[in-house]
Amino acid sequence: MLYDNAFNLDSYLIDQFAIAISNAEEDSFLNGDGENKPLGIFAENGGPQTGVTTDDENITADNIIGLVYSLKRPYRKNASFIMNDKTLATVRKLKDDTGAYIWQPALTAGEPDRLLGYPVYTSAYTPTVEAGKPAVAFGDYSYYNIGDRGVRSFSELRELFAGNGMVAYVCKERIDARLTLPESVQLLVIGGGADTEADG
Numbered sequence: 001m002l003y004d005n006a007f008n009l010d011s012y013l014i015d016q017f018a019i020a021i022s023n024a025e026e027d028s029f030l031n032g033d034g035e036n037k038p039l040g041i042f043a044e045n046g047g048p049q050t051g052v053t054t055d056d057e058n059i060t061a062d063n064i065i066g067l068v069y070s071l072k073r074p075y076r077k078n079a080s081f082i083m084n085d086k087t088l089a090t091v092r093k094l095k096d097d098t099g100a101y102i103w104q105p106a107l108t109a110g111e112p113d114r115l116l117g118y119p120v121y122t123s124a125y126t127p128t129v130e131a132g133k134p135a136v137a138f139g140d141y142s143y144y145n146i147g148d149r150g151v152r153s154f155s156e157l158r159e160l161f162a163g164n165g166m167v168a169y170v171c172k173e174r175i176d177a178r179l180t181l182p183e184s185v186q187l188l189v190i191g192g193g194a195d196t197e198a199d200g
Contacts, residue, residue: 034046051186054188087136147176
């Protein structure tokens with residue numbers, strides 16, 4: 001296909017590599033455990049602090065309010081929420097004590113929607129609601145430092161697979177990241193895990 005294609009296949013493959021790497025980076029920046037990958041925002045060890053733990057697997061308006069105020073005032077100035085779409089669908093239905101929705105749609109195109117006055121961002125890689133796991137992050141992510149060790153490199157391997165009439169491509173990059181100030185981001189952790197019973 002490299003010789004017979006009617007469009008620039010090399011360029012297309014490079015674009016697809018870029019998309020795949022961007023997705024892998026987003027996943028690592030959120031969920032990486034620090035083992036040969038970045039330490040993510042939702043990492044179980046070495047990441048942010050737990051701000052609120054729900055009573056069960058249901059998120060309430062009080063939980064969201066508690067999460068906001070679990071973050072120290074200096075960090076709230078530039079804070080925002082991160083959650084996945086399924087969690088967002090639940091949060092959008094929450095109301096305060098007066099019956100008003102705590103969700104605030106953006107009034108300007110291109111601006112993020114807001115929750116209790118703070119921007120909300122979603123990612124497909126954010127954990128889903130599961131007992132014992134974090135589901136929402138709230139904080140100032142400027143303290144999440146990303147170290148890019150160099151530019152991405154793309155290599156074409158013709159000789160290795162020449163006997164099979166094939167061409168391989170390899171893409172490499174070196175990158176690392178971690179939250180340097182854990183108190184700058186707080187997590188909402190889902191409660192309601194299985195109880196352990198002991199025989200007596």
